[in-house]
Amino acid sequence: MNGNGFWFIVVAALAAYMGTSWERARKAGDDARLVRQRVSRLRATATKERLHALLIAAGALAVIMLIARGG
Numbered sequence: 001m002n003g004n005g006f007w008f009i010v011v012a013a014l015a016a017y018m019g020t021s022w023e024r025a026r027k028a029g030d031d032a033r034l035v036r037q038r039v040s041r042l043r044a045t046a047t048k049e050r051l052h053a054l055l056i057a058a059g060a061l062a063v064i065m066l067i068a069r070g071g
Helices: 003-069
Strands: none
Touching: none
């Protein structure tokens, strides 16, 4: 194999390696975006659940106050 063939193989191997690492980086970016979206949805759900719990507690407190007043 002459010198040009060797360098052709080296460049082809480097291109294949860079292609796989580029693809890995692209997938990692997509995964990070999906994780951020999921975390955002989980935070929104947790906020809604906290509001529901607060409303239930306020309702229960109102009922207890009405019972305690005898009304």
